[in-house]
Amino acid sequence: MDRVGIIGVGMTKFGERWKKGLRDLIAEAGLKTIQDANITGDKIDAIYGGSMSAGRFVGQEHIGAVIADSMGLNPIPSSRVEAACASGGLALREAYLSIKGGEYNVVVAGGVEKMTDSCTEEASLTLGGAGDQEWEVFNGATFPGLYALIARRHMHEYGTxxxxxxxxxxxNHANAAKNPLAQFQFEVSREQVMKSPKVADPLKLLDCSPITDGAAATVLASEEVAKEYCDDPVWIDASAQATDSLAVHDRKSITGLNAAKVATEKVFKKSSYDRSEIDLAEVHDCFSIAELCALEDMGFVKKGEAGKAMEEGRFNLNAELPINTSGGLKGCGHPVGATGIKQAIEITKQLRGEAGKRQVDEAEVGLTHNVGGSGATAILHILSGGR
Amino acid sequence: MTHRKALPGIWRRFPERYRLEGNKCKNCGEHFFPPRIICPNCRRDGKLEGHEMSKEGEIYSYTIIRSAPVGFEDQTPYVLAIIELKEGTKVTAQITDVDPEEMEIGMEVEEVLRKISEDGKKGKINYGYKFVPKS
Incomplete structure (x- = not known):
């Protein structure tokens, strides 16, 4: 079957973008990606945009129309998709499926979140909506709190x-320091992390990803069109998605995310590559513990050994498996709806050899791992360059 | 707090929040809290019947919330835990009347009915289950 290629990428700088509103961010990322694809608007068949909660962050719903309208692309069909913090990954997947299914040839997959127009308390309340409102949040759970419960149990069972x-x-901060579009372009030491204020024990402020404004977009095309417009398309080799209980307490085990494990099995079953051929990955580090769980869930380390492997530096830039070269959610920032698309953009730039100071040598195959909420949705993609 | 709700959104859940009313599947034997509408193991073959959950359990995991959500500011810091009830079903709730530093996984706890949060000074008061160390 025909492949689907990424022929254009573009993203805004991530951060506290006080001078930019929702539409400004969308238009900035949209223009960049369409320029990068060297394509004209009339060639685009459809748009899929991820946004977790524009309605609560800025009071704006109907985001599909907002995206097409802001980009001057009316009357192209434009749909918003939502899976909490995996909304971006879901937009990429839906766009991929729409081309794979033969309906469209050229589709824009994007994501956006304008979070700093809400006060911090309001933004936290909104993010809580990714968990279980009635049975977790009602009783006083916060998002860092839910991941803290995962972390404490992981420490108990595996000595992390x-x-x-x-x-x-x-x-992730060290990588973000090399990324001009990252929110936090500076390094932090282990001591600084350890001494940062406690948010939900054992998680501290510097274990947590921030509140961020940003947008990111890609242009996807069928194989024939991709080759017409682009000398070096990056191919979406495989896409997979899985679901789990909304509440953490409803899971048999909480030291990993079952949805991520299932999606991993599926993505490698579909892919022409196996785990040992993955050169780098962008994984969902909304909290530090989440990256350790991700590495274990995807089988890059044995269960319970990610902490030790992290300490040994095995996932550093240009180590054996660089993880989160963009800076991850922690360093690059986490505009929730845009994150899944940013992950695909980082891998695309790495595979094209355009990642500047954070370029990984001989990167040919990369993986993205995007999680919604505390693990109720997981979406994985494998991207490959060249062959 | 949850988003401010009209009263039916609160009293609809009195059986679960005040009495820990869950259910169990007679086909597979698994207990559910809150009660499930369909057994996820047996689906259409499941036979669900009401079951009031045991009021005792042990700490499965815990955290100390220091940055509280709206409606919980007066209680900070507070302990939030996942409790494994006797039936093996797990719930998320606050642990109260405890020194946070004395929390540990495996600690035995029992359920109490307490005030959970207030919707501001003039809004409703939300009640529900918390747990305390077993006496």
Missing amino acids: TEEQMAEVSVK
Whole structure:
């Protein structure tokens, strides 16, 4: 069957973009990606945009129409998709499926979140909506709190330490320092992470991804069109998605995310590559513990050994398996609806050899791992360059 | 707090929040809290019947919330935990009347009915289950 290629990528700088509103961010990322694809608007068949909660962050719903309208692309069909923090990954997947199914040839997959127009308390309340409102949040759970419950149990069962979790943030900040579009372009030390204020024990402020404004977009095309417009398309080799209980307490085990495990099995079954051929990955580090769980869930390390491997530096830039070269959610920032698309953009830039100071040598195959909420949705993609 | 709700959104859940009313599937034997409408194991073959959950359990995992959500500011810091009830079903709730530093996984706890949060000074008061160390 025909492949689907990424022929254009573009994203805004992530951060506290006080001068930019929702539409400004969409238009900025949209223009960049269409320029990068070197395509004209009349060639685009459809748009899929991920947004977790524009309605609560800025009071605007009907985001599909907002996206097409902001980009001057009316009357192209434009749909918003939502899977909490995996909304971007879902937009990519829906766009991929729409081409794979033969309906469209050229589709824009994007994501956006304008979070800083809400006050922090309001934004936290909105993010809580990704968990279980009636049976977690009602009783006083916060999002860091839910991941703290996962972290505490992981420490109990496998001896994972707070220092090992801190190393995730240290690594991701070091990568973000090399990314001109990242929110936090500076390094932090293990001591700084350990001494940062506690948010929900054992998680501290520097274990947590921030509140961020940003948008990101890609142009996807069928194989024939991709080759027409682009000398070096990056191919979406495989896409997979899985679901789990909304509440953390409803899971048999909470030291990993079952949806991510299932999606991993599926994505490798569909892919022409196996795990050992993955050169780098962008994984969902909304909290430091989440990156350790991700590495274990995807089988890159044995269960319970991610903390130790992180401490040994095995996932650093240009180590054996670089993880989150963009800086991840922690360092690059986490505009929830845009994150899944940013992950695909980072892998695309790496595979094209355009990642600048954070370029991984001989990167040919990359993976993205995007999680919604505390693990109720997981979406994985494998991307490949060249062959 | 949850988003401010009209009263039916609160009293609809009195059986679960005040009495821990869940259910069990007679086909597979698994207990559910909150009660499930369909057994996820047996689906259409499931036979669900009401079951009031045991009021005792042990700490499965816990955290100390220091940055509280709206409606919980007065209680900070507070302990939030996943409790595994006798039936093996897990619930998320606050642990109260405890020194946070003395929390540990495996600690035995029992259920109490307490005020959970207030919707501001003039809004309704939300009640529900919390747990305390077993006496």
